[in-house]
Amino acid sequence: MAKVLMKGNEAIGEAAIRAGCKNYFAYPITPQSEVAEYLCKRLPEVDGVFVQGESEVAVGYMIFGAAGCGERVMTTSSSPGISLMSEAISYIAAAHCPAVFVNIVRGGPGLGGILPSQGDYFQATKGGGHGDYRLLVLAPDGVQEAVEMTMQAFTLAEKYRAPIMILGDGLIGQMMEPVEFRDDLKTEPTNKDDWATNGMGTRKSDTRNLVKSLFLDPQELNNNNLRLKAKYEQMKKEEVQFELYNADTDYQALIISYGTMSRVCRTSIDTMKAEGLEVAMLRPKTLFPFPEKAIFDAANKESCKSVLSIEMSMGQMVEDVERCVKGQRPVHWYGECGGDVPTPEAIVQVVKDSLK
Numbered sequence: 395m396a397k398v399l400m401k402g403n404e405a406i407g408e409a410a411i412r413a414g415c416k417n418y419f420a421y422p423i424t425p426q427s428e429v430a431e432y433l434c435k436r437l438p439e440v441d442g443v444f445v446q447g448e449s450e451v452a453v454g455y456m457i458f459g460a461a462g463c464g465e466r467v468m469t470t471s472s473s474p475g476i477s478l479m480s481e482a483i484s485y486i487a488a489a490h491c492p493a494v495f496v497n498i499v500r501g502g503p504g505l506g507g508i509l510p511s512q513g514d515y516f517q518a519t520k521g522g523g524h525g526d527y528r529l530l531v532l533a534p535d536g537v538q539e540a541v542e543m544t545m546q547a548f549t550l551a552e553k554y555r556a557p558i559m560i561l562g563d564g565l566i567g568q569m570m571e572p573v574e575f576r577d578d579l580k581t582e583p584t585n586k587d588d589w590a591t592n593g594m595g596t597r598k599s600d601t602r603n604l605v606k607s608l609f610l611d612p613q614e615l616n617n618n619n620l621r622l623k624a625k626y627e628q629m630k631k632e633e634v635q636f637e638l639y640n641a642d643t644d645y646q647a648l649i650i651s652y653g654t655m656s657r658v659c660r661t662s663i664d665t666m667k668a669e670g671l672e673v674a675m676l677r678p679k680t681l682f683p684f685p686e687k688a689i690f691d692a693a694n695k696e697s698c699k700s701v702l703s704i705e706m707s708m709g710q711m712v713e714d715v716e717r718c719v720k721g722q723r724p725v726h727w728y729g730e731c732g733g734d735v736p737t738p739e740a741i742v743q744v745v746k747d748s749l750k
Contacts, residue, residue: 397572402537402562403428403470405573406496407436409544410468412575414583415494416442417467419456421449421475424508425564426498429470450475454482461491461557462605464590466548466583470496472564473514474505476522483557484523488607488618490589492551495529496544496560498567501732509733510564512653515710518561519682526619528626529559530633531681533652537571539679545579550633552584554625561681563706565654565735626683635679636688639663644697645674647745648723650689650715651704652678654735659704662741673745674698681711689718698723700748704741705729724748 400408407429410418418437420430430446437444447453453469457479460467471479476497486493499514501507518531530550534540540562547558587597591605609615640663651659656677663673676692678685693701701723703712712727719725728744730736 397574399570400573401428401568401570402540403567404432405537405541406470406544407432409541409575411436411440413545413548413580415466415468415548416440417460417465419445419447419453420469421447421453423472423475425500426470426472426567450478454479457493458482458486461486461493462489462591464586464592468494472498472500473502476517480523484525484527485607486557487527488525489605490555491605492555493557494547494551495557499561499563507733510654510706511731512563512655512706513731514561515707518559527622528682529557530629531559531561533561533679533681534566535653535656536566537569538573540566541573541575542579549581556625563654630683633680634683634685636685637677637679639675641674641692643672645672646697646749647673647700647702648692648698649673649675649702649704651675652681655704655706658736658738659741661738665738665742666745684714686718689715690720693719693723700724700726702726702728702745702748706735707731
């Protein structure tokens with residue numbers, strides 16, 4: 395299939411349609427509003443439904459309703475909007491419903507700013523809302539990967555009956571790149587008749603399906619949490635995704651970076667290689683489950699003297715990197731937030747300083 399030049403936000407919307415999603419509820423917020431603008435025109439062409447909620451809180455529960463019916467459903471938002479949806483996301487996770495949430499991250503905390511950031515790492519990977527739940531979090535590095543991960547997210551949501559988060563940033567949402575929509579990433583919906591509230595008449599069943607997150611009996615609540623925990627352990631075994639760059643060398647430093655920031659780091663690595671300094675990068679494509687073993691193994695290569703977590707935040711992923719390295723190598727952090735993306739030159743200097 396030929397590639398087409400598209401803005402990231404619009405490509406995400408088209409990818410959802412190609413994946414079979416005909417239900418999209420959202421509330422506009424910069425820098426992702428073009429997703430809703432695109433889908434409000436595009437969804438009627440495929441007999442889909444777009445509803446703009448009166449708030450992100452309302453949108454969260456619209457998503458819960460459609461997910462509880464077993465429908466493929468998605469919303470997109472940006473940082474403060476996802477915060478307002480966090481209660482509903484917790485309900486959706488506890489009720490074992492599939493849904494896709496896209497966060498095109500802007501600066502924070504508070505209203506912050508509308509420029510790109512990676513400051514929602516904690517929010518995405520540590521739950522965000524209340525209770526013992528997790529999100530499977532996919533982190534694209536550009537528009538093509540955002541398209542692919544959006545399509546994969548619906549498959550993963552149904553496989554685990556769980557909310558899936560795609561964590562992008564303002565650059566990915568606003569940039570334009572050539573993209574290809576791969577038909578092989580689309581999957582048929584899984585059977586939902588044994589759990590979804592899709593009507594006894596539809597199922598030709600005399601048994602009601604009850605989707606709920608309220609468990610007043612302590613043992614039932616504990617059992618539900620154990621069921622969730624088992625689901626997340628399965629994700630750790632089956633869904634870890636990462637990419638290595640320049641790792642087949644005797645590298646002296648290892649960079650851990652994701653998303654847009656990893657593209658800047660790649661340029662820095664090429665610059666240092668031309669100067670005779672070998673540096674590798676491990677790019678997590680899933681932030682949860684995190685590539686723990688891969689980072690430990692890469693950090694413990696004999697030639698490696700330093701590990702750096704480079705991110706557009708004030709040091710959030712670095713905590714997971716330190717946990718993975720387990721004190722075997724010094725771990726350094728470098729980042730900026732507020733909208734300015736660290737330059738390749740700045741990263742080169744940080745890497746060299748870490749080796750002194």
